Amino acid sequence: MSPPLPSDAQLDALREVANIGCGHGANALARLVGGRVDLSLPEVRLTSVSEGPALLGEDGPAVAVRLGMTGELRGALVLVLSPRDGEALESVLVRGQPASPEERESALAEAANIIASACLSAIGRLTGWRLLPTVPQLERGPVRPVLAGVLGDVQASPGPVVVLAARFTAAAPMSMSGTSVGGQMLLVLERGSTQALLARLGL
Template structure:
């Protein structure tokens, strides 16, 4: 079994998350009409599926998640996760109306996730010299526990994995908050650490 990342290596990964998520949140701010979107200090943690669900407020918290795979030298899953109410608020902001049909709302949310993920991976690509692209987003609604468990299994199986996580919240009415999660499989986190030279 490969050794787990050290604290110094997790710090380096946290800085990658800071850069990637910073670009992601800037892209989101433009999409919601130039509002200020605040970003928390990203975390880089080693976690199992149930621990990742804990980061989202508990296994039974209702969420809407846009899930994207990664193409290129990194393998894993990138997720844009919002509490159900915040997802509805974001859909209304994106479409500039409250009464849009469900199909339009889902399409707007998926396209937003695509733009946010592309911005994040592009920034990480600039840092590493890798060409990284997201796959087509899949929208999932449900309780945080099962939603995250599926994504973790997709990325790593049932082992602990590197999770880069940050929270964002927009200023204004309605307020929209959520999280960006990067779930990296073990080989990818090792490759990224090697690329960063730590």
């Protein structure tokens, strides 16, 4: 029997978890770029593996860095950017110095690792769990197949998937000449982990 869908109170709690986790992730990104990062109010989306990519990403190419989770939560944390934003962020991370494509991708993957670690550490402090990210994987391609792969890996069985999503805009004026970099942070939770998290929060 499938677990019941979250109630309004549970959705509010998940939204607050996303706000705390993504907020700490955004702060980590701000330190990396040496500038300001603005974060949208996080959203909690219940979607299916088949329908999720259309709701979470626009058509077109994307750069995505995905990390799994170890500990009491199972799922994935994904950083999604357009190719232009991904290239701009890579330039900031290598401080505008000449770098090979491999070095630029490594810098972006490591940045995602730092962001994910900050996010999961914040959620861990809230829950008392020890949560860590797995090794980051960088993918390039049409955004919908990339996200479909993430959702399918997290939840292979039919039924809704819980996704905590927030958009961010990063600006490092000195390094980027005022150019902003935008993207999404997605926290995709396996259904059993969603129930465990809500139970841990007393809901």
